[in-house]
Amino acid sequence: xxxxxxxxxxxxxxxxxxxxxxxxxxxxSARERARVQAHLDACPDCRAExxxxxxxxxxxxxxxxxPVPRSFIVRxxxxxxxxxxxxxxxxxxxxxxxxxxxxxxxxxxxLVIAGDLYIGNNPLAGRSEPPIAMLEIKAQEADTVAAQxxxxxxxxxxxxxxxxxxxxxxxxxxxxPTDTPTTQPTAAVAVGAATATAPTxxxxxxxxxxxxxxxxxxxxxHTSTPVGxxxxxxxxxxxxxxxxxxxxxxxxxxxxxTVEPTATIEPTATIEPTATDTLTPEPTATTxxxxxxxxxxxxxxxxxxxxxxxxxxEESVQIxxxxxxxxxxxxxxxxxxxxxxxxPAPEGRWLGWRIAQATLGVMLAGLVLAIVWLRxxxx
Amino acid sequence: xxxxxxxxxxxxxxTNASNDAPVDASNDESxxxxxxxxxxxxxxxxxxxxxxSLAYNVAYRVLGDGAAAADATQDAFISAYRAIPRxxxxxxxxxIMRIVTNACYDxxxxxxxxxxTSLDADPDLERQEWNVDPGERPEAYxxxxxxxxxxxRGLATLPTEQRACVILSxxxxxxxxxxxxxxxxxxxTVKSRLxxxxxxxxxYLTQHGELLPARYRLYDETAGAxxxxxxxxxxxxxxxxxxLRRGVDRYE
Numbered sequence: 137x138x139x140x141x142x143x144x145x146x147x148x149x150x151x152x153x154x155x156x157x158x159x160x161x162x163x164x165s166a167r168e169r170a171r172v173q174a175h176l177d178a179c180p181d182c183r184a185e186x187x188x189x190x191x192x193x194x195x196x197x198x199x200x201x202x203p204v205p206r207s208f209i210v211r212x213x214x215x216x217x218x219x220x221x222x223x224x225x226x227x228x229x230x231x232x233x234x235x236x237x238x239x240x241x242x243x244x245x246x247l248v249i250a251g252d253l254y255i256g257n258n259p260l261a262g263r264s265e266p267p268i269a270m271l272e273i274k275a276q277e278a279d280t281v282a283a284q285x286x287x288x289x290x291x292x293x294x295x296x297x298x299x300x301x302x303x304x305x306x307x308x309x310x311x312x313p314t315d316t317p318t319t320q321p322t323a324a325v326a327v328g329a330a331t332a333t334a335p336t337x338x339x340x341x342x343x344x345x346x347x348x349x350x351x352x353x354x355x356x357x358h359t360s361t362p363v364g365x366x367x368x369x370x371x372x373x374x375x376x377x378x379x380x381x382x383x384x385x386x387x388x389x390x391x392x393x394t395v396e397p398t399a400t401i402e403p404t405a406t407i408e409p410t411a412t413d414t415l416t417p418e419p420t421a422t423t424x425x426x427x428x429x430x431x432x433x434x435x436x437x438x439x440x441x442x443x444x445x446x447x448x449x450e451e452s453v454q455i456x457x458x459x460x461x462x463x464x465x466x467x468x469x470x471x472x473x474x475x476x477x478x479x480p481a482p483e484g485r486w487l488g489w490r491i492a493q494a495t496l497g498v499m500l501a502g503l504v505l506a507i508v509w510l511r512x513x514x515x
Numbered sequence: 516x517x518x519x520x521x522x523x524x525x526x527x528x529x530t531n532a533s534n535d536a537p538v539d540a541s542n543d544e545s546x547x548x549x550x551x552x553x554x555x556x557x558x559x560x561x562x563x564x565x566x567x568s569l570a571y572n573v574a575y576r577v578l579g580d581g582a583a584a585a586d587a588t589q590d591a592f593i594s595a596y597r598a599i600p601r602x603x604x605x606x607x608x609x610x611i612m613r614i615v616t617n618a619c620y621d622x623x624x625x626x627x628x629x630x631x632t633s634l635d636a637d638p639d640l641e642r643q644e645w646n647v648d649p650g651e652r653p654e655a656y657x658x659x660x661x662x663x664x665x666x667x668r669g670l671a672t673l674p675t676e677q678r679a680c681v682i683l684s685x686x687x688x689x690x691x692x693x694x695x696x697x698x699x700x701x702x703x704t705v706k707s708r709l710x711x712x713x714x715x716x717x718x719y720l721t722q723h724g725e726l727l728p729a730r731y732r733l734y735d736e737t738a739g740a741x742x743x744x745x746x747x748x749x750x751x752x753x754x755x756x757x758x759l760r761r762g763v764d765r766y767e
Binding site for chain 1: 556559560563564567568570571572575576581585588589592593596597659660662663666681684685686688691706707709710713714716717720721727731733
């Protein structure tokens with residue numbers, strides 16, 4: 137029965153095969169039906185196929201009906217007792233609120249840091265220790281800030297959690313990039329993401345960094361890449377990136393905290409120290425080793441956002457790639473993402489993810505308060 | 516072979532005697548819907564009684580698990596009660612089944628999170644649950660049980676949408692239009708899902724043909740023309756051809 141259809145038949149064969157199921161149900165137009173019928177007359181294989189489909193249909197039709205195990209009548213109690221279906225949305229709303237708060241706080245954080253940098257009253261500014269690494273705390277912000285901001289000195293060990301931030305305050309001038317280069321080349325430390333697990337973005341050194349170039353150009357590259365990617369990874373698609381105070385270049389999106397599960401709160405504001413001669417070599421080491429490199433999916437997610445902010449510099453493109461290659465610069469691998477953001481996951485993870493984001497928002501808020509308090513106290 | 520809606524409503528499926536009356540005419544149904552839209556829970560529950568067997572059976576076939584199917588069905592009707600003021604006409608059956616299938620997808624997601632149960636039906640469970648048709652002879656009943664268990668395993672091999680399409684179409688006998696509405700997809704999508712789903716299920720059933728009760732086998736290598744006749748019997752009016760089947764069985 138299985139004769140290979142002749143060449144002339146193959147197209148008709150495929151045509152018929154695709155339609156046999158609908159043919160069975162009488163769901164073909166007269167024309168389709170005629171063509172299928174003609175083919176069936178000539179093709180024993182298709183006749184066998186049709187027969188087996190019909191057989192399958194017959195078995196399905198003979199499938200026994202199950203008795204209903206109980207009545208599903210809707211009782212008043214069902215409506216009052218909030219079933220999970222109802223409870224979740226409410227919970228979700230609360231979560232969304234917290235997520236929005238987190239995003240807002242992230243923006244405030246950037247403003248605070250930027251303000252500090254701009255004002256330039258950093259007690260610590262003078263002492264520039266070997267900038268261990270650039271700490272970019274906030275990934276997204278880093279992009280925006282980094283472009284313009286001059287890397288000042290930042291040396292804290294990347295653990296933001298420890299809240300060492302007071303020291304960190306780097307004076308980076310956001311607005312005028314040109315000026316900045318003059319300032320101390322040390323890496324700026326971004327405070328942004330202090331959240332315990334995820335938020336801290338390890339600084340990733342772009343390939344460019346290793347070469348200490350006095351010139352500006354290198355900087356942009358550094359900053360943008362690492363940050364974006366990580367931030368993204370953690371958060372789902374829309375990562376609200378807190379924008380630094382009007383950086384010219386930065387296309388960075390305003391932080392949108394979306395209610396949607398997708399809404400990400402990026403805690404990390406990264407201020408990348410632009411590449412100064414001194415700094416460049418070290419940065420790689422700085423980041424915390426603990427974190428696993430982002431999973432491919434994360435990277436994908438992250439990648440998208442990174443692109444957007446960068447547009448200004450050419451090099452940025454290269455940078456993007458960096459995070460993916462763990463080997464580069466050594467620094468790259470240690471990206472700190474909190475719990476590795478689950479790839480787009482079923483709702484269960486969703487929820488966990490959103491809770492993590494909300495928690496992060498709370499921690500961020502605490503961080504901001506701590507910074508403000510330290511500033512006040514310091515003065 | 517009944518192709519219209521669900522085939523049986525169990526008289527004892529409702530605990531509320533007053534709700535036993537089936538909803539026959541579409542007029543009654545639209546009246547009930549209108550009342551339910553104004554918050555008449557009793558009216559809504561008459562619709563529940565009418566559709567719960569269909570809903571539960573679809574959920575069971577999609578999920579392969581009685582408890583999850585019951586949860587999905589209950590969730591679906593509660594959701595439907597809340598949503599019915601927004602029902603804008605069209606096929607109520609498709610509307611309600613859409614809610615049911617969505618509830619099933621939710622259950623599947625829960626299941627993916629905690630993959631402790633498999634989609635395969637528990638044969639013991641099935642044996643207990645199968646409905647006993649009063650008119651059905653005991654042997655036939657057993658045979659159908661086996662068939663149901665194997666079909667369930669085959670369905671579990673299909674992607675969710677294909678599975679739902681096959682169930683709605685070939686087990687529940689819903690029309691293409693209703694299925695398209697239920698699944699919020701185009702007719703073309705329904706056709707192609709059905710085509711792929713049936714073929715895949717066919718592959719499973721032929722590969723596991725030895726598990727099928729003899730009277731359901733495609734063609735036995737030994738059966739020859741008898742097998743074809745048997746097929747024919749399955750496809751056509753089965754009542755008239757039971758005799759033929761018996762003959763085939765004997766022949767085999």
